[in-house]
Amino acid sequence: ETGVTQTPRHLVMGMTNKKSLKCEQHLGHNAMYWYKQSAKKPLELMFVYNFKEQTENNSVPSRFSPECPNSSHLFLHLHTLQPEDSALYLCASSPGLAHTYEQYFGPGTRLTVT
Amino acid sequence: QKEVEQNSGPLSVPEGAIASLNCTYSDRGSQSFFWYRQYSGKSPELIMFIYSNGDKEDGRFTAQLNKASQYVSLLIRDSQPSDSATYLCAVIGNQFYFGTGTSLTVIP
Numbered sequence: 001e002t003g004v005t006q007t008p009r010h011l012v013m014g015m016t017n018k019k020s021l022k023c024e025q026h027l028g029h030n031a032m033y034w035y036k037q038s039a040k041k042p043l044e045l046m047f048v049y050n051f052k053e054q055t056e057n058n059s060v061p062s063r064f065s066p067e068c069p070n071s072s073h074l075f076l077h078l079h080t081l082q083p084e085d086s087a088l089y090l091c092a093s094s095p096g097l098a099h100t101y102e103q104y105f106g107p108g109t110r111l112t113v114t
Numbered sequence: 115q116k117e118v119e120q121n122s123g124p125l126s127v128p129e130g131a132i133a134s135l136n137c138t139y140s141d142r143g144s145q146s147f148f149w150y151r152q153y154s155g156k157s158p159e160l161i162m163f164i165y166s167n168g169d170k171e172d173g174r175f176t177a178q179l180n181k182a183s184q185y186v187s188l189l190i191r192d193s194q195p196s197d198s199a200t201y202l203c204a205v206i207g208n209q210f211y212f213g214t215g216t217s218l219t220v221i222p
């Protein structure tokens with residue numbers, strides 16, 4: 001256990017559905033991240049929050065909408081997804097954004113879009 | 115050119131041998147380097163980090179960094195079957211970049 005939890009662990013949704021992924025960290029960290037991991041591809045950074053303010057959006061389609069109500073919680077709202085969005089979605093946290101800070105990952109949500 | 119490159123493998127080594135995993139990066143301004151281990155179906159787990167040129171040892175693991183040549187490596191001594199996993203190299207330059215990972219199999 002890394003102190004980062006994610007729910008649900010598995011999600012199957014149709015292209016017209018709306019769902020949300022939840023991440024919570026119990027490490028007292030200030031920065032949180034969403035990543036997408038697809039087969040044979042490197043981890044893709046999607047969003048970064050520091051002290052609940054978004055600092056990075058890596059050209060992510062608007063069908064993915066992040067929300068960070070506080071430094072411990074991070075959500076990823078999903079709507080009208082495409083089959084190519086099926087992947088493992090990983091949440092991570094770090095003490096801050098300084099280059100020396102390592103990131104700790106949650107267990108991930110395996111998303112399948114049908 | 116990819117920001118971080120790793121040989122995808124698979125790399126197979128016998129139990130007890132030294133496994134050597136390599137990673138090159140393109141951003142000369144990169145400052146921090148991390149190795150993560152990822153078991154199949156699980157999330158990445160931090161193994162080591164290194165900031166300065168040279169070697170850093172932690173138990174059976176040694177990270178080596180050469181900024182002039184822009185590579186970082188991970189040596190696993192006395193490899194065990196439980197070390198069988200995918201190893202991800204991560205580099206902090208302008209942002210956090212991950213490689214695609216090297217699959218390691220330790221044969222009993």
